[in-house]
Amino acid sequence: MCWKWLLVAGGLLAAFSSVAAEKVEFKPGEVWKDTDGEVINAHGGGVLFHDGRYYWFGEVKDRGATSRSGISCYSSANLSDWKNEGIALSVVLADSESEIQPGCIMERPKVIYNRRTGKFVMWFHLELKDRGYEAARTGVAVSDSVTGPFKYLRSYRPNAGVWPMNVAEKYKESGGDEYMKFLRRDLEGGQMSRDMTLFVDDDGTAYHIHAAEENYTLNISELSDDYTSFTDRWVRILPGGHNEAPAILKQNGKYFMITSGCTGWAPNEARLHVTGSLFGKWKYRGNPCIGKDAELTFHSQSTYILPVEGKRDTFIFMADRWKPHNLSDSRYIWLPVTFRSGAPSLRWEDAWSL
Numbered sequence: 001m002c003w004k005w006l007l008v009a010g011g012l013l014a015a016f017s018s019v020a021a022e023k024v025e026f027k028p029g030e031v032w033k034d035t036d037g038e039v040i041n042a043h044g045g046g047v048l049f050h051d052g053r054y055y056w057f058g059e060v061k062d063r064g065a066t067s068r069s070g071i072s073c074y075s076s077a078n079l080s081d082w083k084n085e086g087i088a089l090s091v092v093l094a095d096s097e098s099e100i101q102p103g104c105i106m107e108r109p110k111v112i113y114n115r116r117t118g119k120f121v122m123w124f125h126l127e128l129k130d131r132g133y134e135a136a137r138t139g140v141a142v143s144d145s146v147t148g149p150f151k152y153l154r155s156y157r158p159n160a161g162v163w164p165m166n167v168a169e170k171y172k173e174s175g176g177d178e179y180m181k182f183l184r185r186d187l188e189g190g191q192m193s194r195d196m197t198l199f200v201d202d203d204g205t206a207y208h209i210h211a212a213e214e215n216y217t218l219n220i221s222e223l224s225d226d227y228t229s230f231t232d233r234w235v236r237i238l239p240g241g242h243n244e245a246p247a248i249l250k251q252n253g254k255y256f257m258i259t260s261g262c263t264g265w266a267p268n269e270a271r272l273h274v275t276g277s278l279f280g281k282w283k284y285r286g287n288p289c290i291g292k293d294a295e296l297t298f299h300s301q302s303t304y305i306l307p308v309e310g311k312r313d314t315f316i317f318m319a320d321r322w323k324p325h326n327l328s329d330s331r332y333i334w335l336p337v338t339f340r341s342g343a344p345s346l347r348w349e350d351a352w353s354l
């Protein structure tokens, strides 16, 4: 072969391998390392796209459930190579009065950007030190910069003293479904808020979706214009459904929510729900998972559904495969969402690319 052909072939090979190197590949369940070669520690997390980069926020886990450092942040341009941006929201050391002192529990952090204020707002499930999961609060923190440091503002039992919009007057005293006893019990002090997610609708209105009523019911609560408090507009949905780990996507004007059942760290069957309006009636649409281990969500639990920037109808289902004996070894299960008969579905893949 003449040297010119060798050059052309070499060039083609180089071009091909650089394209191949660009290909973003996901290997659900395998150990996932950051760009420093350290295992990514961002559990129960969520991802925000901002100014051309993705930011992944998650729980920094040690062996147990309690927080010793706080909420981590990693950033990436391609969703595969993640740079450790450090601790976005730190626990407060040396202040035994702080709600976020080491030993508290900080779970399922989600961050959204408020265009009006130019601030990043983080909400997370907060449990107070030495009280197990009984406090059932939600915490909020803000930052001027996406990677933090976030400043902790306060925690809430949401909607104290406010009836949900979808409870009829006649049920305020008694009657209705049996889980309303928890609604009434918590009316004055505020509703419970455990597993949670955030969702920003197309018009910029943000919603906080949280497990309430001893985890029997999900509440959807509208956030204020600056996203740091509640507006008093809220509904309770799927009472008695016992849903946790809510993750939501919007497609073609419909809202789809994937949740888990309530079996702690142990996996169970995912549930798909759909509605045409967030404050409207939600319908159960079965298990979105298909194939082997579909009844256990492929041994994982939902945490977030990530819309891929610039790709229409392309979403990644993010879940955690918890390792209860050493939570820091829990694995990330990221799977592509495919639409079958207009509804999201999930299939296991050992390896897949965008």
Ligand code: GAL
Binding pocket: 044, 107, 108, 195, 244, 245, 262, 263, 264, 265, 301
């Ligand atoms: C799960 C929940 C996790 C964590 C765990 C504690 O059901 O989704 O975020 O709270 O329970 O047992």
